Amino acid sequence: MPAPSIRARVRAEMLDEIKAVARRHLATDGANLSLRAVARDMGMVSSALYRYFPSRDDLLTALIVEAYDALGAAVEAADAGADRLDPRGRWHAACRAARDWALARPAEYALLYGSPVPGYAAPADTLGPAMRPPAVLVGIVRDGLAAGRIAAPDPGELPEPLRADLAEIAAALAPGLPEALLARCMAGWTQLFGLISFELFGRIDRTLPHRAEYFAHQTDLMADLLGLPR
Amino acid sequence: MPAPSIRARVRAEMLDEIKAVARRHLATDGANLSLRAVARDMGMVSSALYRYFPSRDDLLTALIVEAYDALGAAVEAADAGADRLDPRGRWHAACRAARDWALARPAEYALLYGSPVPGYAAPADTLGPAMRPPAVLVGIVRDGLAAGRIAAPDPGELPEPLRADLAEIAAALAPGLPEALLARCMAGWTQLFGLISFELFGRIDRTLPHRAEYFAHQTDLMADLLGLPR
DNA sequence: ACCAGATCGAGAGCAGTGCTCTCGTTTCGT
């Protein structure tokens, strides 16, 4: 084994602590994360932070990658915990896990799915983890189709150029998935994002206190659209 | 007539010019709008701006209100331009108008529907204009129902507490609209928001160049869910 | 065991920000 030097160990711990403190600040102060405040909280001077992250954006990127992975893991775990032969149950479990994760960490969710800063271009590291939650949804539908529990919609509803685009995406994401079904998966994923964002960003009517029930019903509507068996 | 004084006229023009310059900066620099940069562009010193807007947040709020109204007006106009007896046509027209508006002003859309700054609480002035786009969608469905072209779904699909919540919202928004249909309207509105946000914030797969067709198909799926006649 | 080189934290400093206060000047209502 490589026997990591003391310095390497301390540095790794430092990286983790910086991210932890930054996450704490994120929860209270929102996206306008102050490096100096983080440094102050750690008893350091701001310039010392630059030994660990070359810029504020790099710190944010690190937080984003970890958040994507945490969300993806939560959704995957929820799906894995549901009856494999019950597509609708898996669908609801996955959606609810995403909502629970977001409600518990609104600032981190906002970091992932809020409006991006114009200058900030998502580094390639974030692309993979970002696909994990939608991949779970697609996986549920793929399994249901393979088990003969979901019927493929009529492909004729898709105009040709769109069908070709979707076919290409399906080939990379879930080979064999009919294009019209992939389109419905994307609708479900879009809906899930919209639901959570609306709830988190205060766009749900104040006269709707039963939000968990509302969420369950909305995701159930999308399960209907997907043709998941009841 | 009140014969507005020269000063009042100049002040009104100044307010408009400040907002116009701020909108221009918003388009290039994103949500981190700099008051000093706006002032510089106007040949003023930053402190002079405070004669017109007491704080940066107030300027942003003014821009938000105007943007909400512009988006609402665009959606309403598109709906009004469609055949009143064709719910699906009106639905598509309204959705497309929202998308077109957003694509033409991504920064303003992000201002409206991006992640809110934690400290920033939406003033009451914004609540009314913010309801205009979803109100159009609800109106389309209400009209379709009144014309007997839309069937009300089984209310039994709603758990009781949720049904009661939706009934209260329906009473204020569209009296007589069945709760299950209102839920589908909200699903459509959520979907519309999600679609535009994903497209604008770069979350749509790069291998999907036919975005207008994709958008039309996705909104068509929601029209199916709403039971709009084809 | 030692020493050159890498790594680290502290501090000063720069350019930028939102915002406040003061001070003359201009305009308004009476």
Add this chain to the structure above:
DNA sequence: ACGAAACGAGAGCACTGCTCTCGATCTGGT
């Protein structure tokens, strides 16, 4: 015509991200 209100400019405060320098500490190879 005059007091009061509105206005623009400027200085200044506290804050930000970030850079650079300067000692102190640790590391790996000899």
